[in-house]
Amino acid sequence: MSESILDQILITKKEELTHFSLPDPMPQPKLHYSLKDALLRPNHRLGLIAEVKHASPSKGIFRTKISAKKTATLYASACADAISVLTDQNYFHGSINDLIEVRQSVQLPILRKDFIIDERQIEESARIGADAVLLIAAALEPSALHELYLAAKERGLEALVEVHDAQELTSLLNCFTPEIIGVNNRDLRTFQTNLHVTATLAPNIPRNAVLISESGVHRAQDVQFLLEQGAHAALVGEALICAADKRQKICDLFGKGVNANAARP
Numbered sequence: 319m320s321e322s323i324l325d326q327i328l329i330t331k332k333e334e335l336t337h338f339s340l341p342d343p344m345p346q347p348k349l350h351y352s353l354k355d356a357l358l359r360p361n362h363r364l365g366l367i368a369e370v371k372h373a374s375p376s377k378g379i380f381r382t383k384i385s386a387k388k389t390a391t392l393y394a395s396a397c398a399d400a401i402s403v404l405t406d407q408n409y410f411h412g413s414i415n416d417l418i419e420v421r422q423s424v425q426l427p428i429l430r431k432d433f434i435i436d437e438r439q440i441e442e443s444a445r446i447g448a449d450a451v452l453l454i455a456a457a458l459e460p461s462a463l464h465e466l467y468l469a470a471k472e473r474g475l476e477a478l479v480e481v482h483d484a485q486e487l488t489s490l491l492n493c494f495t496p497e498i499i500g501v502n503n504r505d506l507r508t509f510q511t512n513l514h515v516t517a518t519l520a521p522n523i524p525r526n527a528v529l530i531s532e533s534g535v536h537r538a539q540d541v542q543f544l545l546e547q548g549a550h551a552a553l554v555g556e557a558l559i560c561a562a563d564k565r566q567k568i569c570d571l572f573g574k575g576v577n578a579n580a581a582r583p
């Protein structure tokens with residue numbers, strides 16, 4: 319079978335890790351904002367993790383140039399429950415500085431979305447102020463994934479464990495049950511998104527896990543559909559980044575948030 323984008327990204331990541339150095343820890347210990355708790359008490363009918371994303375392998379560089387700080391502040395003011403920051407540079411044009419800026423700007427859980435395959439990246443995530451990290455089932459053997467999951471917990475970070483299909487989910491659950499499971503609706507070979515991936519996997523997600531549906535959420539009907547599948551939250555990138563009015567787009571997709579007026583900047 320031909321190489322997927324994930325295979326390419328992982329080759330680059332391994333190369334980057336050969337000349338990796340840790341940033342200094344933050345000067346003051348930070349509060350932990352729990353991703354799980356936030357998504358179990360969402361501000362809208364469905365939880366929202368709003369993503370800071372400059373570019374992607376599927377879409378290239380987005381036409382709207384964004385500032386991580388301004389974008390996250392807007393998301394917070396529209397009652398997003400959490401912020402995802404894509405920190406990979408090569409394929410997504412992000413950086414750890416984006417996450418540091420976002421940390422200084424919002425009091426919400428921050429998910430570091432990157433391709434984490436090494437414990438040093440967990441330490442780095444904690445030092446830059448993330449509350450949670452992404453662990454991708456397709457990137458690691460279940461036992462290696464479990465080790466990173468435990469390392470994250472030990473360092474005070476939550477982990478969103480992401481699967482793309484039934485086989486990955488079964489292998490994962492045969493090894494352990496993460497507290498937060500993400501179903502990514504994007505096929506990493508074709509880049510097509512299909513929310514039915516979430517619909518297919520949702521019945522097999524343990525009831526005590528928080529279920530996040532990731533990628534391909536563009537319309538209010540998509541949010542409704544995910545709600546009907548039992549998802550706790552959606553992770554939304556492109557639809558928000560490309561919207562001229564991001565606050566309005568959140569309102570169009572998710573409805574008015576419980577604190578929408580209070581949170582206006």
Ligand SMILES: O=C(O)c1ccccc1NCC(=O)[C@H](O)[C@H](O)COP(=O)(O)O
Binds near residue numbers: 377506509511532554
């Ligand atoms: O976004 C991509 O093209 C992509 C390609 C390969 C691996 C990962 C990719 N994206 C990371 C994400 O999971 C998404 O940024 C996130 O779920 C938001 O998706 P969307 O709302 O469709 O921008």
